[in-house]
Amino acid sequence: xxxxxxxxIQSRIVFLAIIGGIITLILTPILPLGSGALSxxxxxxxxxxxxxxxxxxxxxxxxxxxxxxxxxxxxPTFFGLVTLINEGVVVYLLADYGIVPGIKAHSVPxxxxxxxxLVIWICVWLWVNGPMRVVNVRxxxxxxxxx
Amino acid sequence: xTNTPDLPGSIDPSMPATIMRxxxxxxxxxxxxxAAPGSGDLTDELLNTDQWTDAMIQRAGIPVxxxxxxxxxxxxxxxxxxxxxxxxGVPANRMHVLSNLDxxxxxxxxxxxxxxxxxxxxxxxxxxSRPDNIWGFPSYALTEAFKEGNWAELWHVFAEPMWAxxxxxxxxxxxxxxxxxxxxxxxxxxxxxxxxxxVRKRQGGGYFIILTPKAGATPxxxxxxxxxxxxxxxxxxxxxxxxxxxDFRTKHQDYHHVVSAYEEHxxxxxxxxTKPVTVMLRGGGIVASRVLQRIMDDREKYGTQTQxxxxxxxxxxxxxSPNEKTLRAWNKRxxxxxxxxxxxxxxxSVWGGQLKAEMRKLEGEAxxxxxxxxxxxNTPWRRRWQAQxxxxxxxxxxxxxxxxxxxxxxxxxxxxxIANTRNGKLEIPADYIIDCTGLEADIAEHxxxxxxxxxxxxxxxxxxxxxxxxxxxxRGTASGPGVIYASGATTLGGYFPGVDxxxxxxxxxxxxxxxxxxxxxxxxxxxxxxxxxxxxxARNKQP
Ligand SMILES: Cc1cc2nc3c(=O)[nH]c(=O)nc-3n(C[C@H](O)[C@H](O)[C@H](O)COP(=O)(O)OP(=O)(O)OC[C@H]3O[C@@H](n4cnc5c(N)ncnc54)[C@H](O)[C@@H]3O)c2cc1C
Numbered sequence: 126x127x128x129x130x131x132x133x134i135q136s137r138i139v140f141l142a143i144i145g146g147i148i149t150l151i152l153t154p155i156l157p158l159g160s161g162a163l164s165x166x167x168x169x170x171x172x173x174x175x176x177x178x179x180x181x182x183x184x185x186x187x188x189x190x191x192x193x194x195x196x197x198x199x200x201p202t203f204f205g206l207v208t209l210i211n212e213g214v215v216v217y218l219l220a221d222y223g224i225v226p227g228i229k230a231h232s233v234p235x236x237x238x239x240x241x242x243l244v245i246w247i248c249v250w251l252w253v254n255g256p257m258r259v260v261n262v263r264x265x266x267x268x269x270x271x272x
Numbered sequence: 273x274t275n276t277p278d279l280p281g282s283i284d285p286s287m288p289a290t291i292m293r294x295x296x297x298x299x300x301x302x303x304x305x306x307a308a309p310g311s312g313d314l315t316d317e318l319l320n321t322d323q324w325t326d327a328m329i330q331r332a333g334i335p336v337x338x339x340x341x342x343x344x345x346x347x348x349x350x351x352x353x354x355x356x357x358x359x360x361g362v363p364a365n366r367m368h369v370l371s372n373l374d375x376x377x378x379x380x381x382x383x384x385x386x387x388x389x390x391x392x393x394x395x396x397x398x399x400x401s402r403p404d405n406i407w408g409f410p411s412y413a414l415t416e417a418f419k420e421g422n423w424a425e426l427w428h429v430f431a432e433p434m435w436a437x438x439x440x441x442x443x444x445x446x447x448x449x450x451x452x453x454x455x456x457x458x459x460x461x462x463x464x465x466x467x468x469x470x471v472r473k474r475q476g477g478g479y480f481i482i483l484t485p486k487a488g489a490t491p492x493x494x495x496x497x498x499x500x501x502x503x504x505x506x507x508x509x510x511x512x513x514x515x516x517x518x519d520f521r522t523k524h525q526d527y528h529h530v531v532s533a534y535e536e537h538x539x540x541x542x543x544x545x546t547k548p549v550t551v552m553l554r555g556g557g558i559v560a561s562r563v564l565q566r567i568m569d570d571r572e573k574y575g576t577q578t579q580x581x582x583x584x585x586x587x588x589x590x591x592x593s594p595n596e597k598t599l600r601a602w603n604k605r606x607x608x609x610x611x612x613x614x615x616x617x618x619x620x621s622v623w624g625g626q627l628k629a630e631m632r633k634l635e636g637e638a639x640x641x642x643x644x645x646x647x648x649x650n651t652p653w654r655r656r657w658q659a660q661x662x663x664x665x666x667x668x669x670x671x672x673x674x675x676x677x678x679x680x681x682x683x684x685x686x687x688x689x690i691a692n693t694r695n696g697k698l699e700i701p702a703d704y705i706i707d708c709t710g711l712e713a714d715i716a717e718h719x720x721x722x723x724x725x726x727x728x729x730x731x732x733x734x735x736x737x738x739x740x741x742x743x744x745x746x747r748g749t750a751s752g753p754g755v756i757y758a759s760g761a762t763t764l765g766g767y768f769p770g771v772d773x774x775x776x777x778x779x780x781x782x783x784x785x786x787x788x789x790x791x792x793x794x795x796x797x798x799x800x801x802x803x804x805x806x807x808x809x810a811r812n813k814q815p
Contacts, residue, residue, distance in 0.1 A: 127625030193602045196614070198621035202430055258400070258409045259806045262797050265400070265408065266624045266779050 126200045126253065128192075132269025133185040136253060139271055141178045144252055145245045149174050152244060156237040170241055172227050176216050177242070184212055202254055209246045216242070309333065312492025314469070314482065322727045323473045323751075324480050326498075334482070334496045339368045340793065342481050342499040344468045344720065346371020347379050349505025349760040349777045351450065352403050355457055356781040358815045359406060359805045360794035364458035368497060370468050370483050376459065377450050379507060384443055387533045387708075388562040391444030396558055396616060396652065399429050399439045401623075401775035404449035406782075407806055408775075412441035437654045438615045456812055469494065470723040471502055477752020501793060503784065504738075504746070504758040505777070506720060510713030514554060517707050520680045520687075529687055533559045533708045540704045541570060548577035552689065552700065554677075555708035556584045556611050557649045561657055563706055564670075568660040571669075580670045581700055583691065584610040586649065587674030595645045603645075606653065609661065610672045613653040618646050622770045623779065632742060632767045640734040643769060649709075673698075715762055724749070724756075735765020742767050743787040744780045753791070757784045 128136070153170045154163060188208070192200055217238050223230030258265050306316030310333040317328055329336055341362065343350040346369045354367055373379060389395055400408035413429045416422050428439045454460070466485035474480050481497040511534055513521070521530050531537040543549055544567070551567060553560050560582070570576045588607035593600045606613045621627040627646065634642060664670025675691040675698070682688070686701040715721045715737055724730040729748035731739040739747045740763045749756040759780035761772040770776035789796040797805070808815055 127621045127623060127628070129626050129629050132625075192626070196603070196605045197433075197619040198626045199619075200625075201433065203432075203434065206430075255409050255411070255414070258407045259803060260799055262406060262782065262802050266628070266782065268625045268629055 126202070126205055127198075127265070127268060128189075128200055129268030129270065130185065130189045132267060133189060134182055135271050136264075136269040137181045137185055138178055140249045140252060140257075141174065141181065141245070144249050145174045145177070146171075148245050148248060149241065152241055156241055157234055158237045159234065169228055169233060172225055173216065173220060173233070173238070173241065174245070176219065176225050177212065177245075180216060180219075181212065184208070205253070206247075206250050209243070209250075213239075213242050213246075307332075307493075313494055318472075321472075323475045325475045329480060329496050333492065334494050335490075335492060336480075336496045336498050338498050339366070340499060341367040341501045341503070342497055343367065343369045343503040343505060344371070344471070344481065345369075345505035345507060345760075346373045346463060347376055347505060347507050347760075348403055348450075348774060349507065349780075350503065351376035351454070351459070352406070352774070352777045353503055353505065353757075353759065353781040353784060354459070354462060355404075355453060356406055356778070356785040356797075357788070357794050358457040359809075360785050360789060360797050360801075361815075362794045364461045367462050368499075369459070369463045370466060370481065370497070371463060372465065372467055374465075375451070376454060377447050381443070381447060383534055386536050387559045388566040389443050391442065391447065393443055394440040395443050395446065396440055397774050398616070398620075399441065401773065401778075402449065403446070403774040403778065404453035405809060406778060407802070407809075409806075412445060413439050416441070416445065433615055438652065452812065453809075456809070457815060465489075466495075468720055470720055471504075471728070471756065472723075473728055473749070473751040474498065474754075478754040479751060479756065500754045501788065502754075502756045504720070504756065504762065505760045506718060506762060508712050508761050509715050509718035509721060512711040512713050513707050514677075514709055514711070516677050516680055516689075517554070517705065524682065529703065530705045531707065533563050533706055534710065537706065540706065541566060543703070544570060544576045544578045545574050548579070549703040550579040550581060550686075550701065552702035552705045553580060553582045553708055554705065555649065555710065556586070556588070556651065557708065557710060558617075558651045559710050560708035561611075561651045561654075563708055565657060565660065568664065568670075578669070580664065581702060582610065582670065582672045583675045583677070583689075583700075584672065585674075585676055587672075588612045593645075594648055595641065605650070609665075610674070611653075612648065612650040614650040615652050617650065617773065618769050622646065622768070623773075623775050628768065628770075631769055634767070636734050639767075640765070643735060643765065646769065675700075712761065718762070721762060728756075733763075733765040737765045738762045740766045743783050745787065755787070755791070757787075759784070 149170045153166050158166045192198060219225050220228050220233050221231060264271060304319055306319050307313035309315050309331050312333045315332045318324060318332055321328065343354055350369050350371065354369060357367065384395065399411035399413040402408050402412060413425045416425045425439060428436050432438045464483065466483040469482040469484050471479050471481050478498060478500045479502050481499060481502060483495050483497065484493065485495060511532065513532055517530050521527055540551065553563060567578050567580060571578060587610050590608060591604045591606050593604050619627055622631065631639065631642060661670060673693055675693045677689045677691050679690045680687055683701065686703060687705060689700045691698045691700050716725060730746055731748055733739040738758050740758055741747060744757045744759050746756040746758050759771055759777055763771050768776065768779060771780060785794060786796065788794050795801060805815055
């Protein structure tokens with residue numbers, strides 16, 4: 126990826142919201158979230174998605190800063206995948222300690238979180254590294270900006 | 273960057289500093305003799321008039337054809353532009369490509385082949401730089417994985433550039449893709465063969481393009497096209513040699529022992545297989561790396577005993593911040609043993625990211641400075657090349673040095689270069705000298721461009737090449753509703769540094785296509801058109 130800061134943030138919000146939203150919608154009923162009403166489960170998974178988006182915007186500033194130390198000012202494909210580790214850990218810890226508003230402490234099983242988070246992350250990563258270029262021919266030349 | 277000519281300053285104070293008019297206040301009287309009226313050739317009237325009328329062409333007896341869009345060049349630059357426009361809904365019968373080439377990759381294939389990239393070798397652009405596919409999807413790596421079952425290539429793209437060299441496609445695959453796409457968009461229907469002589473503005477709007485078809489192909493010596501939109505993609509205006517090499521060649525009429533890497537020079541590799549020879553290389557870019565690789569491969573394959581002396585004008589010995597005295601942690605390029613290393617000819621993000629956005633805003637001197645920092649001579653760091661060169665240095669058959677050459681002479685059967693090195697003057701004998709500097713000629717050496725500079729108000733950018741807008745419109749050439757666009761090496765120095773590459777030509781094509789959509793010549797490629805056209809591409813159906 127060859128992002129600009131603005132492009133990073135726009136892409137992050139839009140792809141996580143759309144792709145992440147669709148996956149969350151499909152996946153939540155079959156996630157090992159224990160017993161309880163489906164609406165409560167949806168509330169939890171969408172809150173987690175929202176957390177990933179909001180924190181993600183902060184992360185993008187950090188990534189942008191790190192990128193300044195790269196001569197090519199690029200963001201290798203691998204970086205786009207491996208950042209799931211730091212981001213995943215932080216989001217899970219926040220959820221588990223009950224810091225995410227609306228999610229009770231220790232209420233999200235690790236297995237459910239991992240499945241949900243990994244599936245979304247990998248799908249978004251695959252999307253931005255290929256098919257997105259077909260949906261918008263200007264996106265890749267504009268640093269990931271959509272508007 | 274040695275070929276930037278000394279530039280005159282802006283002569284029109286109302287123009288931004290980036291426009292440096294080289295146009296004389298009064299066009300110099302043409303030295304060329306005009307032909308007689310009615311002869312079907314250029315008359316004095318035509319040669320000496322900046323803006324032509326339909327009647328002038330008629331008086332000269334030159335037949336005229338109307339066509340809304342003409343692309344001049346017919347190489348990769350024309351190809352990707354016409355490809356974009358076809359996808360944006362322009363039918364093949366509304367566009368002509370005027371070219372002396374039989375197929376778009378002809379010049380490119382020639383240059384890569386002689387500079388040691390035959391079809392099975394890999395070129396120097398990334399997986400998503402696909403001149404046969406405006407979307408860059410599926411990428412070359414993905415195609416290679418599927419078609420050849422070469423799944424390692426996907427790992428390659430994933431791990432680059434940290435644990436693997438940048439993935440680059442094989443030249444042969446690029447050409448096959450271009451061939452398929454050329455058929456799909458009806459390239460040969462649009463192609464008109466011949467040498468373009470000039471483009472002049474037409475009174476009343478648009479342009480006349482004068483083409484010289486092959487002798488005998490048409491009843492008149494010239495034919496004219498009347499077009500509203502013109503696209504110039506003439507590639508390199510010409511190649512230049514290092515001055516001392518050119519002088520030597522001219523003086524001794526020796527085109528055999530002193531060659532350019534862009535000429536056929538297979539005889540050198542053949543000679544090396546019959547006897548031990550010393551080859552001197554000049555230049556530290558990708559072409560030098562390629563020639564080196566060939567010599568080193570031959571040593572491994574055929575046990576040749578070739579000695580290599582490699583001269584660098586600028587010798588890079590470590591990480592460096594080009595054009596700056598202090599090394600900046602956040603702005604340093606790696607280098608060693610003479611070479612500056614960079615995956616592609618500019619840092620990757622000039623093709624879409626941060627540096628592209630930054631350059632788009634820069635004017636004049638500030639832009640030129642950034643060009644110097646990011647460009648210059650460089651080559652990719654490739655694992656295999658590093659290993660081979662390391663061997664050569666250890667075993668004593670590969671010698672590198674920082675040097676410029678003052679003079680050359682013949683001594684026995686050797687050519688002796690008198691070199692200025694860090695340790696003073698040194699006489700270096702060699703059997704062959706290969707100029708790998710790839711210097712490009714000034715744009716005024718191209719006849720069509722010279723005519724535009726002299727007659728149509730075209731200016732130069734800070735780098736000395738054609739001055740284009742962000743939309744790739746040639747500044748100063750508007751003629752009524754008509755526009756001239758230019759892309760490729762002739763426009764280097766503009767708001768977008770990556771122009772002379774496949775992907776860069778596509779970036780330019782997209783800007784041109786969007787500008788033409790605003791002018792209602794084609795449709796804008798929005799999401800729906802993009803997806804439906806991609807499906808057509810995938811199914812190999814006409815756009
Ligand atoms: C050795 C080498 C390797 C390269 N490798 C890569 C790479 O790996 N990846 C990459 O992206 N880029 C690479 N490049 C850059 C590459 O040259 C460009 O990407 C591309 O080929 C340029 O296309 P073009 O249309 O500007 O020029 P060309 O493809 O050369 O087409 C222009 C053509 O116009 C024709 N022409 C000129 N004047 C006239 C006239 N008056 N009338 C009619 N026809 C005319 C000429 O035949 C000329 O060849 C390489 C360049 C070189 C020299």
